[in-house]
Amino acid sequence: MKLRVFGRVQGVGFRPFVYRLAVSLDLKGYVLNSSKGVEILIQGDTSSIEKFIEDLFHEAPPLSVIDRIEKEYVKSEPYSDFTIKKSRKEEGFVFISPDIAVCEDCLLEMRDPKDRRYRYPFINCTNCGPRYTIIEDIPYDRPKTTMKKFKMCKLCEEEYHNPLSRRFHAQPNSCFDCGPSLWIDGLETKDIFKEISELLKNGKILAIKGLGGFHIACDATDKEVVSQLRERKKRPHKPFALMMKDMDMVRRYCYVSEKEERILKSPQSPIVLLKIKELKDIVENVAPQNKYLGVMLPYTPYHYLMFDYIDFPIVMTSANISDEPIIKDNEDAKKNLGHIVDFYVMHDRDIKHRVDDSVVFVENGVFQIIRRSRGYAPDPVKLPIKVRPALALGPELKNTFTLAKDDIAIPSPHIGDLKNKETLDVFEETINEYIKLFKIEPEVVISDMHPAYMTSQIAENLKTYVEVIEIQHHRAHIFSLMLDNGYTGDIIGFSFDGTGYGDDGKVWGGEVFTGDINGLDRVFHFEYFPIAGGDSAIQHPGRIALSYFFEFMPHLAKKIEHRFTPFEIEAIEKMVKAKKVFYTSSLGRIFDLVAGILGIMDKITYEAQAAIYLEMLAMESDTEKVYPFVLKDDEIRIRPMIEAIFNDMNRGMDRAFISRRFHNTIVKIIHDTACMLREKTYINTLGFSGGVFQNRLLLHLLMEKFKEHDFAILLHKNVPPNDGGVSLGQLVMAKY
Numbered sequence: 001m002k003l004r005v006f007g008r009v010q011g012v013g014f015r016p017f018v019y020r021l022a023v024s025l026d027l028k029g030y031v032l033n034s035s036k037g038v039e040i041l042i043q044g045d046t047s048s049i050e051k052f053i054e055d056l057f058h059e060a061p062p063l064s065v066i067d068r069i070e071k072e073y074v075k076s077e078p079y080s081d082f083t084i085k086k087s088r089k090e091e092g093f094v095f096i097s098p099d100i101a102v103c104e105d106c107l108l109e110m111r112d113p114k115d116r117r118y119r120y121p122f123i124n125c126t127n128c129g130p131r132y133t134i135i136e137d138i139p140y141d142r143p144k145t146t147m148k149k150f151k152m153c154k155l156c157e158e159e160y161h162n163p164l165s166r167r168f169h170a171q172p173n174s175c176f177d178c179g180p181s182l183w184i185d186g187l188e189t190k191d192i193f194k195e196i197s198e199l200l201k202n203g204k205i206l207a208i209k210g211l212g213g214f215h216i217a218c219d220a221t222d223k224e225v226v227s228q229l230r231e232r233k234k235r236p237h238k239p240f241a242l243m244m245k246d247m248d249m250v251r252r253y254c255y256v257s258e259k260e261e262r263i264l265k266s267p268q269s270p271i272v273l274l275k276i277k278e279l280k281d282i283v284e285n286v287a288p289q290n291k292y293l294g295v296m297l298p299y300t301p302y303h304y305l306m307f308d309y310i311d312f313p314i315v316m317t318s319a320n321i322s323d324e325p326i327i328k329d330n331e332d333a334k335k336n337l338g339h340i341v342d343f344y345v346m347h348d349r350d351i352k353h354r355v356d357d358s359v360v361f362v363e364n365g366v367f368q369i370i371r372r373s374r375g376y377a378p379d380p381v382k383l384p385i386k387v388r389p390a391l392a393l394g395p396e397l398k399n400t401f402t403l404a405k406d407d408i409a410i411p412s413p414h415i416g417d418l419k420n421k422e423t424l425d426v427f428e429e430t431i432n433e434y435i436k437l438f439k440i441e442p443e444v445v446i447s448d449m450h451p452a453y454m455t456s457q458i459a460e461n462l463k464t465y466v467e468v469i470e471i472q473h474h475r476a477h478i479f480s481l482m483l484d485n486g487y488t489g490d491i492i493g494f495s496f497d498g499t500g501y502g503d504d505g506k507v508w509g510g511e512v513f514t515g516d517i518n519g520l521d522r523v524f525h526f527e528y529f530p531i532a533g534g535d536s537a538i539q540h541p542g543r544i545a546l547s548y549f550f551e552f553m554p555h556l557a558k559k560i561e562h563r564f565t566p567f568e569i570e571a572i573e574k575m576v577k578a579k580k581v582f583y584t585s586s587l588g589r590i591f592d593l594v595a596g597i598l599g600i601m602d603k604i605t606y607e608a609q610a611a612i613y614l615e616m617l618a619m620e621s622d623t624e625k626v627y628p629f630v631l632k633d634d635e636i637r638i639r640p641m642i643e644a645i646f647n648d649m650n651r652g653m654d655r656a657f658i659s660r661r662f663h664n665t666i667v668k669i670i671h672d673t674a675c676m677l678r679e680k681t682y683i684n685t686l687g688f689s690g691g692v693f694q695n696r697l698l699l700h701l702l703m704e705k706f707k708e709h710d711f712a713i714l715l716h717k718n719v720p721p722n723d724g725g726v727s728l729g730q731l732v733m734a735k736y
């Protein structure tokens, strides 16, 4: 009998597992990797074959994911034994494993003075180590990885060919004698890990090459070096992620639930946003005004070896220049990071595909992914629909693309904001790599409706070769949520974010839809309000407040005028009067508006900063009060709320109280809209997507609020609620 196993079955120890299973059941035949999956020919008695197939499903290696098994009865010569045959190239695509944090078995060996890999910084096996980041082509075999330049020594070679070894066909297999090495550029040293710790202790900033690119590292307890890093990186406020030695260290600073601990220690090993218990010696400037810390544990063997000498948390932020893609090559690092770092820790295992650290959080027990990259990409998402071979380009910010065929979608790792040439180049390069690796030749390309997005321009250029279809941004969010949940039925979808191009040419971002996988009708939206001054206004929450007041409540504009220069006031007033503004229904902008009224910050330096600060403030109050609002026709009208917020402020109410009351109001708006729509449409399923739902307080309050109701609630599972998830939803346009 011939079996074809589809799914993530390569680079995860699947063939040795099949070999051992077949031998234990006294079956004959072979197993091989093809570019479609794993092919197995088995001969033997029927009951053993049945047992074999059963165990194939239930005993498969931990990192493998079996999508399906096809069986076929074939005539073949009798085999006298069971063997692992050479890989074969065929048409079709196979899943590629993401990169996996070093496993327990390898760590034990690395700690064993008698082991030949004692303190070897690149120890790995079929259950752990680099995968996607080193693959140049499939089938996944050593000559098609960046490990091809390292010729295995005799001992490694033996392990590699021994089906009973944990390193059987572990493509990155290596040791001190034959593998990659780690060094500090320009520094001769006996114990490199001791040296790294000395440099960090002495307030140096280091570039450290990881699995998917370089990190910039420094001592998170050293006030001076953290400010220095902020200055050099021109990143005044955006939080830095930290790497901590172990769970004991994490618990010293943060609250950690069982689920959060499991995720921290998982093979994906992402950055988990944890609630701060007490900062202690960590400098506040690591995550200014934030109640959460982004924390990860060591995930490469050499991270562990570094922490042998380090007993403080270190900043580990992606090495890039102002939001460009993460730097992955040694030469690039030296060329581009010179003004930021003092030393480079490098290795010579080349990174073929860059991946950033993934970022996740757990709220009310629910896992949410914010940045999907290392450990998760390029895992596929199984679709509840069938699609033509398609490429969905995503929107613009925090961008990903998704390649898909039939019922399989493969979202790319996080690529970044497509606002500069470097990011765009990486975007296009990654698309080409994906097409090559997964052997999907797109027949249709889907892009956002926004005429000015880079992705729309790419789509425009492709029009001569393939069919191009556009989709509205906020519908794509809701479709993304549905596909992410394997759901195609009726839904009331709340699509709340910062910015997206609407059907009517206005800037949407506070939209409520009803419908199903075949189409979504916009049934509610926040009342449009004007923003004067284009993109730069978005960085100045105060100006958003001023233009709002000029339009709707001129008497209040007078009362905040003292915060602005006469030039600003005149310019904004003129623009509002002449309607030289853009109109928006964005809830993200309403957060800015509220922050602007409260005078919380003059200028933001990273996306959603004002909204995040409001969320943090709101966590300090426990009021249950709400502000008034009106649901009329298809509009959510918040003028009464805005006026009341101003009055609260004027009366000297605490800003935490106002922020919390504002959050409560948004929850009430969602609640009332949902109930009203259910009465009208009998739809009982609610969905939340869009960047606003990264607001954990809002999410928490929503989940609490809807506990009393019997709505079915959909939240994202595999892709982010923010724009990083949009490309998945765009695929709906390629539906058969």
Ligand SMILES: [Zn+2]
Pocket: 102, 103, 104, 105, 106, 107, 123, 124, 125, 126, 127, 128, 129
């Ligand atoms: Zn391992």
Ligand SMILES: [Zn+2]
Pocket: 152, 153, 154, 155, 156, 157, 174, 175, 176, 177, 178, 179
């Ligand atoms: Zn070796």
Ligand SMILES: [Zn+2]
Pocket: 473, 477, 497, 498, 499, 500, 690, 691, 722, 723, 726
């Ligand atoms: Zn969006």
